[in-house]
Amino acid sequence: MRCPFCAHPDSQVKDSRPTEDGASIRRRRQCEGCGARFSTFERVQLRELTVIKKDGDRQPFDRSKLERSIAVAARKRPIKTEQIERMVSGIQRQLETSGESEVQAGRVGEMVMDGLQRLDPVAYIRFASVYKDFREAKDFEAFAGTVAEAAEREE
Structure with a gap:
């Protein structure tokens, strides 16, 4: 393993x-x-995954990018790093065991939305604001209203 400090x-x-x-x-x-x-982490990788973006661009699945985007949505919320790692591991496992080597970015986004909805409503709304490309305050209001209605139905 190459040293991150001196490249030995x-x-x-x-x-x-x-x-x-x-x-x-x-x-x-x-x-x-x-x-x-320094520390390294070794994980089982069942298959190489490629994410197909909205514009048709193809990129290799990047676990750390997914962790970062969830961490940004969960910033200053009562969510532990272990919870985020478990969620990302679950998403990656589902994708790898699906039998497909290519996945639409939208599918990954929906999986994150499902996980965050169960984990924390504020992080869910934060992620949705970027994922669904909210443009105005009324977009937040409308989405937050649907989240509140869903929470009331569950009670």
Whole structure:
């Protein structure tokens, strides 16, 4: 594994342990060149996934991009990092086991919306504002109204 500090090509694994959700392994490494320590994560990847954007552009599925977008929506909310990681792992697992190597970006967005709706209503509305491209305050009001109505029906 290449060192992120000095780009030395070799590092030594000092410690390995499974993550809390058991979906990956965290490895502590030490660079053989500069001696710096860093962590890497190893996950099972069932297949290469390609995301097809709205404009037709194709990009490889990027787990970290998905984690970042959910984290932005969940900022300053009572949502733990582990909850976000579990949600992302679940989405990735569903996509990988679907049997398809290409997935529409809209499908990924809907999966995130479903997960956030169960997790936190504010994060759900924040994500929806970007995903559904809200343009005016009334867009927020209308969407928040549907969220409130759904919550009342569940009670």
